[in-house]
Amino acid sequence: MSDFRMFDTLGSALAAQTVRLNTVASNLANADQAAGSPEAAYRARVPVFAAVLDQARGDGAAVGVQVREVAVSQAPARAEYQPGHPLADAQGYVYYSNVRPVEQMADMISASRSYESAAQALGTVQELIQRTLRLGDGA
DSSP: OOHHHHHHHHHHHHHHHHHHHHHHHHHHHTTTOEESSTTTSOOOEEEEEEEEEOTTTSSOOEEEEEEEEEEEOOSOOEEEEOTTSTTOOTTSEEEEOOOOHHHHHHHHHHHHHHHHHHHHHHHHHHHHHHHHHHGGGTO
């Protein structure tokens, strides 16, 4: 793989992790949203990634990643019995998001570390190219 192709690969990794971080942030921001029905409750979002394959090589080697979609969780909303709440339904239940903050925080840490690793690799590739270009200077 050429050094310039690495920029594309690492750039796709950075873009994918950015989507993952933004999705986690959205989930955490809506974790405590109340609704009057299970259908109206916020559902956690999860990015779905897919490998980008190198068609020119013909061997199916992965050369990057793309976000295929941002899927909505099918887990049920959390129901709490709060008959005095203004959003309570006829049975007295208020429905809350199915977001699990602890899982989201773990996912955020993982995405942050993946982003940092890709950024460091990008810096290393850039430095190696600069050093290669300086070889002809006699330095």
